[in-house]
Amino acid sequence: MNKAPMALLSAKLACLTIATMASLATMEAKANWVGLRNRNGILQLKTQREFDYFALALQWPATYCRRSSHCCSSNACCRGSNAPTEFTIHGLWPDYNDGSWPACCTQKRFNEKEISTLLDALEKYWPSLSCSSPSTCHGEKHGTCSSPVTGDEYNYFLTTLNLYFKYNVTRVLYEAGYMPSNREKYPLGGIISAIQNAFHATPLVVCRNGALEELRLCFYKNFEPRDCVTEATQNDMGSSSSSCPSYISLPEFVSRGKFLSAVVT
């Protein structure tokens, strides 16, 4: 099944929805212009106000790779013994306090040459874990909106890598005794507490079929840790995850690359 057209479509829908919301919102702070093509291909200019905070989204490869249905050269799940086994970066996303987020803020296209010196690190710590093309507007859907704070493309990626090194979630979980296992289940509250104790802020945990899939750390615009905004906090219910049961697994990575790439190539 080819997911790329769906991903592209949802990216487009996201841009349109956000532009609509932004145009309704009062224009506080710095507004930036965003060019969007409507259904008839007519370019429209909309403004979006500047975001409120950052979310550093970290993915747990073992959970992602279990649903990687096929292999391609860009899918790190298929690197066999070199596949990532610890948290990797999904993205640094600018968000609004109301739970929405801006996207597709500039017309500037993603230029790999600007980050050539970072490519080795990015391939290792920020790999793609699927074959579907990223849902982008111009190569980096979310990143373009953080430019008022992170500056150019190079700085955006470098800032993200530095945060990832500084706030090592894998280490915090291991030190609290939460080791990857295909048998154990761990209390969600314990995992959240371990992160809270280490970084003094509440993360957001996302699960799939009872397994930890993504962990998000949130930061003020000066990169000090802050609590993440969750559906629960908006509803004032005080739990920090909606998609996770109270006991979750942190699966071990099971390499399946060789078999899968043999099938595909």
Ligand SMILES: *[C@@H]1O[C@H](CO)[C@@H](O)[C@H](O)[C@H]1NC(C)=O
């Ligand atoms: C995070 O900590 C783990 C466990 O100590 C270590 O293996 C890993 O290299 C660290 N990751 C980074 C990016 O420093």
